[in-house]
Amino acid sequence: MILASGFFEDLFRGVLQGTPPGAVYALIALGFVLTYKTSGVFNLAFGAQAYISAAMYFKVHSVWGWPKWAALLVSVFVLAPLVGLVLERAIFRHLRTASAVSKLVVTIGLSVALPEIFNWAARFSAVAGRQITGIVPDGAGVYYDPFGIYRFNRDELAMMAVALAGTLLLAALFRFTMMGLSMRAVVESPRMTELSGVNANRVSAFAWALSSTFAGMAGVLIAPRFNSLSSGDYFTLVIIAVAAAATGLLISLPRALLGGLGLGWFIAVFNTFLPGLADDHTWLRPFQENLTPSLPFVVLFAILVLWRAVGRQREASDPLAGVDPPPPALAALERHPKLTMFTRLFGVFFVTVVGLVVWFRADVLWMSLVTKAVIIALIYLSVTVITGMGGQISLCQGTFAAIGGFTVFQMADRFNMSVLAAALIGAALAAVVGALLSLPVLRLGGVWLAIATLAFAFFFDAVMVKFSWVGGGSTALLTGTQVPRPLIGPIDFASDRAFLVLAVVALVVVSVVVIQLREGTIGRTLAALRGSEVAAASIGISAARARIVAFAVSAAIAGLGGALLAMHQQNVNYALNFAPIVALFWLVVVVALGSRTVEGAIQAGAAFALFEPLILQGELLGWIVRGEERLPEFFPLSGNWRLILFGLMAMQFARHPEGLVEHGKRRSATRINGWLEAREARA
Amino acid sequence: MSAPILELREVEAGYGPFRALFGVSLAVGAGEAVALVGANGAGKTTLARVASGLLVPSAGSVHVDGAQIEAGVTAAWRFVRAGVMHAPEGRSVFASLTVEENLALSFQRAFGRAGLAGGLDRAYELFPRLGERRGQIAGTLSGGEQRMLSLARVLVESPRLLIADELSLGLAPMVVDQVFETLSQIRATGTALLIVEQQVGHALELCDRAAVLEHGLITWQGPSNEAGAVLESRLFESGAPH
Structure with a gap:
């Protein structure tokens, strides 16, 4: 086909070039919409489910040498629905009436743990360079060129065909069948559905099996596009596909298909024309270099922030929610006064003992840990502050921390400024960024806020870090982002002990600030907003102000922490400390253990930093059995166990959405209260 | 004598640490109509929820047709299949589904694909307003209309036992009269009723037996024509009888 001008041909x-990646986004977006529509779960573990089937397909076909149809059968039509059923039964059934935040945290945990569990159970590890062969014969080798300007291979055509057929079939399922109607009903209110005589458990089990099968299908179809299988790639794809799913408000399948294709076209056309423009206008060049990898995140962020319908969308509430018992008060408020006193004394004793042991006995490694x-x-x-008090979920806390870290690096590097002053500037800068970010994103509800902040984190990761005035640019590649330790008068914090004292002082100060905030006007306002935004508004509370303050304070705390971490390691270590995935990890640990209390945060911090050396490397057991040589042979455990245990923790959290530490406290408080009361009654 | 359709034996129930029922026993036989009356906070709604399988009793047992049913969130559908239907209080509709989809969810199971159209017609005959809005998303209906939708579902199906919780709440007086008219019609066809109602007069007129619930206990049971006098002699915090 000959087109009139070069522009139109380009x-x-x-557009043609963008169609195959567009079909990838569309496939994932369709599956994502399917899961959301049938289970109400904003399933960030969708990529992990897709990965499992793809890896199984690879194992069965390429490793065991089974024929393709058998591999497809095993991986997509047996394993995938099985995974869906297990997830539903073990986790999501208990989360049906849980908050959006709890569900999201669980899916984040699963997105890390599922691939690890599979790799461990199937002894699977992807070998780089060994590509997966697609499901159609000679899929990567046979090309079709319908228009004479761009060639599609068979794998790509299969992907597009499945995306289209999937849209039609699923749309028909929802429109014409009783099962489709029941699945939508269960999402809104499982109890009301039961009152219509429908077995809600069976419906949601079917829904999970179906969406998991779709995930598996998408995973296998997409796999040939990767050089080697990695669950991280699938996770990133899901975040991108959320942009496509968002164009249909997560409920429209045809719009998810068009949104996915549109995203593919937009990126391809953008990449076609921008290099040419950047050649003519040199000022465009840095944008061209930095924007291209992050374009999907920019599009996602723009859709969420600019498209008003997303902001207005609220989850339909269950009219029978009143059947659930109200969330219990903090266990600490119900404890017997004697128990409270004992707990405090024990806390002081424990901290003192740990402090003394660390101070006198710890070596360099332990001091640092x-x-x-x-x-x-x-x-x-x-x-x-943001999740425990505000009830909102932010997935860019790592970015705020990175802002703190980079500020210290830049100020010390360029102006030779005192790092402590720079840390305060970094915290202030993070607060400003947090407040600015909160302006457009705060009117988004629940999961949308989480996704907008995640898009921001990925954008910062892909674009901002590469600027020399942020991440140090090419010089940082050579010398690293070095940060000196602080120096106040005669006290040199280059000594690890002195720095530990500084960190503890900072933690105490921030804890006091957080407690003051919680007990003060802002805290009360946030508590009221968590209860009911409408009721709070009707007594004259401004949601916006309290939330902007909470966001800014939270960002400032993260910024200060990031600055301290950079000083501690004497390097910003962005990828290791603050990358978006690491921040997701943080969030799951702290929310699962307990985000409502200051102790919860401290326990979570200890768990995050010390779990691996203490438990996995067997230090604790070694101390108990006196001597490393007496440790069982399977120590030290592989680091992958950390990820699996992390996933198990997220699953446990599904049963106890108030946080695991809080759950343990309540259980023990109930028991000891009963015992104390019985004793008093006897006396 | 055959077993009652529904029987609660020494039921205790509540929400988390809060107890709402303290050992309630109540039976509804085939074709019988029972009015459950009591002040706000006496435990009426909780009793209705236990009776329809929505709420798990913390002690005691629930029997349908003499057989004990393991109650729970996941078992309300068993009650429905056994012919015990519940119209919960408030706007109990699927807000994101259309009026027709709300009804179809129930009717398709009850009447089959072939009987679906007939069931919808009867619902729209009962509440013409719903017929006008059949394609509308239920969440955008007014409060009264949502109530009609929630009632249409159970009234059209004429189950063996209908548990209705505050069904007149939020409806215009004329519509309330019409609803009670429909109730007495389906009663005549053999449906047993358990009516929880603040409009005591209407309820007692319809039912032949009444039970008075106070502070989570049934303190009086007897023929409904005697209930008026009993209620007069007791001081209600609200919802004075008329």
């Missing part, structure tokens, strides 16, 4: 080629735990606990307090 445009058309861009404990310091890290203290600083991570400080960063976790930022989650306590």
